[in-house]
Amino acid sequence: MDRRPVYYAVRMSIAAVVYAGCWALFAWLGDSWLQLLVAAALAVVFGQFGFIAHDLGHRQVFRTRRPSDIAGLIVGNLCIGLGWGWWNTKHNRHHANPNHEDHDPDVSPAVIVWSRDQVARSSGLPRFIAKYQAFWFFPLLTLEAWHLHVASFRALMNPAAKRRKLELALLIVHFVIYVGAVFAVLSPGKAVLFLLVHQGVFGLYLGSTFAPNHKGMPMLTKEDKLDFLRKQVLTSRNVRGGLFIDIALGQLNYQIEHHLFPNMPAPNLRKAQPIVERYCAEIGVPYLQTGLFASYGQALGHLHEVGAVLRRPPAQGAAVG
Structure with missing residues (x-):
């Protein structure tokens, strides 16, 4: 549970250098179709910034709230345009009741x-x-990504929102500089394509890193009365795959350990993993760990099964659902 200041200092420094490097490359290339490759690369960097913001929100980096909030506002609102306060509140609700139909905002039936x-x-x-x-x-x-941006602004329309003026100002600064730079360097057509590619890949990357964690795992309702350990372990899935998967998924592939110890620094989760797995085996709690593609298969299989009732022709004279 000890903090890892050197690890996070190095990780955040590398992320900042790559972030600045992508924008420097963007300025150097000018009005070129190669900018679409920069857009895709920058989307991955934005995703890595999202992982850092996630760790800051759980106080994995700093022990106290103030430095966590300051860094979170810079990384979240200013650098990638996602509302720090809104996302933290939403994510904490998810951690309190993962995969719960009534209480987890990540499984609310907005579209899926x-x-x-x-x-x-x-x-x-x-x-x-x-x-x-x-x-x-x-x-x-x-x-x-577009949904997250809109939701961030929408949350700040509430006069009761915490740090409303500061968060709103940082979001506005981000989008003025971001959109202004894109249209200043690129022709209108290329600028629109850059935004579509960047935000599209950013959203796809974020969604693809979070989907393996809980999608396709048991859904809970008010009838389910589980203790903390079972509520977290039974609804979560780990993804194995080594160093590349650890980096690509922001070490959230150790999702079971993260849900049991949300303020444990990310690099320590892999050390806790075998301990937690052994303990779950001792007390008879199922502990699921799969490969990345198997996790996607389970998630998509669950979604397809859920929609099966709508693909069956209704009985004669009866309505579906």
């Missing part, structure tokens, strides 16, 4: 539906999507 009960209650766009939502899932992730 995650259980048969949600399918039965769905209407409009979610019901239309649900029929073949396994095929829609990854294409929809290209819109995830």
Whole structure:
């Protein structure tokens, strides 16, 4: 549980240098179609900044709130345009009740539906999507970054929002500089394509790193009465794969350990993993660990199964759902 200041200093310094390097390359290339490659690379860097913001939110980097909030506002609001306060509140609700139909905002049926009960209650766009939502899932992730940006601004429209003026000002500064730079360097057509590629890959990357953690795992309802350990372990999935997967997924591939010890520094999660796995085996709690593609298969299989009722022709004279 000890903090890892040197690790985070190095990690954040590397991320900052690569972030600045991408924008320097963007300025150097000028009005070129090669900028679409820069957009994709910058999307990955934005995703890595998102992981750093995540760790700051859990106080994995600093023990106290103030430095965590200051760094989080810079990394989240100013650097990548995501509302720090709104996202922290949302993410803490997820940690308190992972995969709970009524309490986890990450499985609310906004577009994708995650259980048969949600399918039965769905209407409009979610019901239309649900029929073949396994095929829609990854294409929809290209819109995830836009959704997060809009949700960040929407949350700050509430006068009761904490640090409302500061967070709103930082978001506005980010988008003025970001959009202004893109249109100042690129022709209008290339600028629009740059934004679409950058935000699309950013959303796809974020969604693809979070999907293996819980999607396709058991969904909980008010009837489920589980203790803390079982609530966290049974709804989470680890992803194995070595150093590359650790970096690509921001070490959130140790999702079970992260949910049990949310303020444990990210590089320590892999050390806790065998201890937690052994303990779960001792007390008879299922502990799931798969490869990356197997995790996607389980998530998509679950989504396809959930929508199966909408693909079956209704019985004669009866309505579906």
